[in-house]
Amino acid sequence: MAQINPYINFNGNAEEAFLFYKSVFGGEFRQVTRFKEMESAEFPIPESEANKIMHITLPIGQNVLMGNDVPEFMGKVNENENRSKIAVSTESKEEADKIFNGLSAGGTIEFPISDSPWGSYFGMFRDKYGIEWSVDYDTKHNI
Missing domain, CATH: 3.30.720.110 (Signal recognition particle alu RNA binding heterodimer, srp9/1)
Structure with missing residues (x-):
């Protein structure tokens, strides 16, 4: 059976948010990848973005909460959107x-x-x- 896992975008504070979620749910991060780990000649990363989260996962029960920081060149995430919970x-x-x-x-x-x-x-x-x-x-x- 298919499984659905929420994925959340942040404006540079994904790590702070996920540490907060971990403090409530417990558990350990399964993956934490920073933008600097993805840098290459074809994909240069500005220093201001290097330590931001490219991908983070926190298992919660049978599901996984996932997220990332949206790079500045892609614009800001509307943190007050009301499309989902x-x-x-x-x-x-x-x-x-x-x-x-x-x-x-x-x-x-x-x-x-x-x-x-x-x-x-x-x-x-x-x-x-x-x-x-x-x-x-x-x-x-x-x-």
Whole structure:
């Protein structure tokens, strides 16, 4: 079966964001590649971009959260876009609270975590890096 893994673009703070995500979810980075590692005669890297993240992965359960910094020559990422959310399904209310409270620290809560009208324990927020998340615990339909 196919697997879907979220991939997030950042404006130069991917490493900071992923260290934050790692502090909440735990685990170890599977891969960290910096732009300077990709430099060649055909692909010169400006010094200002050399230590930025070209690709980073953090396994979370059966999935992998991936990301990178967008090089300045490609323009800025709109960090306030509202096209998608990363949905986290948990195995308990306690885990939902831990993840919600950890990731929303310094961010903006859009829907406080609580018992929802549709029967699950649910909350939504935008983290301090502008990424939108939802956290859900549903004993009947946990994915």
